[in-house]
Amino acid sequence: MIRAMIFDLDGTLVKTERLKAISYAQAAIELCPAEITESKALEAFKQVVGLSRKEVAQQLLTQFHLEQPAAQYMHEFGVTTPWQAFLQIRLRHYEKMINDPQVIKDNQWPYTMALLQQARLMHCRIGLATMSSCHQVRNILEVLSLTGVFDFVATINDISHPKPDPEIYFLVRDEFHVRSEECLVIEDSPVGVEAALNAGMHVVAVATPFTQHLLHLSNLLAPALIVDRPEDLIHQVTTLVAEINKDEL
Numbered sequence: 001m002i003r004a005m006i007f008d009l010d011g012t013l014v015k016t017e018r019l020k021a022i023s024y025a026q027a028a029i030e031l032c033p034a035e036i037t038e039s040k041a042l043e044a045f046k047q048v049v050g051l052s053r054k055e056v057a058q059q060l061l062t063q064f065h066l067e068q069p070a071a072q073y074m075h076e077f078g079v080t081t082p083w084q085a086f087l088q089i090r091l092r093h094y095e096k097m098i099n100d101p102q103v104i105k106d107n108q109w110p111y112t113m114a115l116l117q118q119a120r121l122m123h124c125r126i127g128l129a130t131m132s133s134c135h136q137v138r139n140i141l142e143v144l145s146l147t148g149v150f151d152f153v154a155t156i157n158d159i160s161h162p163k164p165d166p167e168i169y170f171l172v173r174d175e176f177h178v179r180s181e182e183c184l185v186i187e188d189s190p191v192g193v194e195a196a197l198n199a200g201m202h203v204v205a206v207a208t209p210f211t212q213h214l215l216h217l218s219n220l221l222a223p224a225l226i227v228d229r230p231e232d233l234i235h236q237v238t239t240l241v242a243e244i245n246k247d248e249l
């Protein structure tokens with residue numbers, strides 16, 4: 001019986017993966033405007049979507065040979081490694097975007113937002129499990145009038161081990177006092193899917209332009225559990241929940 005539905009945020013409810021990709025691209029271009037184009041940087045981001053900030057920054061620095069130019073900003077930001085400096089440059093661009101309420105509103109995923117309402121009609125507890133920081137999440141939820149929608153919100157600030165470690169999903173599960181097999185997770189990236197599977201939970205993945213190829217390539221989920229057309233999301237989720245609940249009657 002599905003008693004809880006847990007949502008990822010970035011790329012799942014809001015197109016923040018797109019905004020993050022743009023911010024990483026802008027940071028890379030700022031460091032090396034003569035060599036890097038936005039299209040190259042965006043394509044590179046698709047290969048690291050869902051990884052931790054450190055992993056993303058390190059891989060992009062290596063791929064585009066940006067360690068030396070990034071190191072020149074270490075003193076300015078009071079950090080000790082090039083990847084940390086690169087991350088601070090990227091965060092300047094990202095914060096500018098997400099602090100604009102209209103940008104957030106223009107980048108929400110309507111079908112996943114609609115699933116939130118459907119989850120309530122299905123009498124599920126509703127949780128949020130995101131690798132974004134608490135203050136970023138609070139801002140997004142306020143802009144989208146979602147502050148009171150979630151029964152529990154877990155962010156990167158609440159855990160020690162990021163996805164694909166299942167810690168954040170265990171945290172939400174324990175807060176809801178349910179079993180793992182009673183939880184359905186809505187994710188968009190292979191890393192998030194792996195975290196939910198590691199927690200022993202049911203998973204449906206919503207494919208985005210940044211994650212569709214990797215989701216299918218990962219073979220983590222059966223094709224029927226990957227939603228390639230967002231408009232099919234509610235139908236696929238309600239059908240899956242009905243099947244799970246029927247089997248447990």
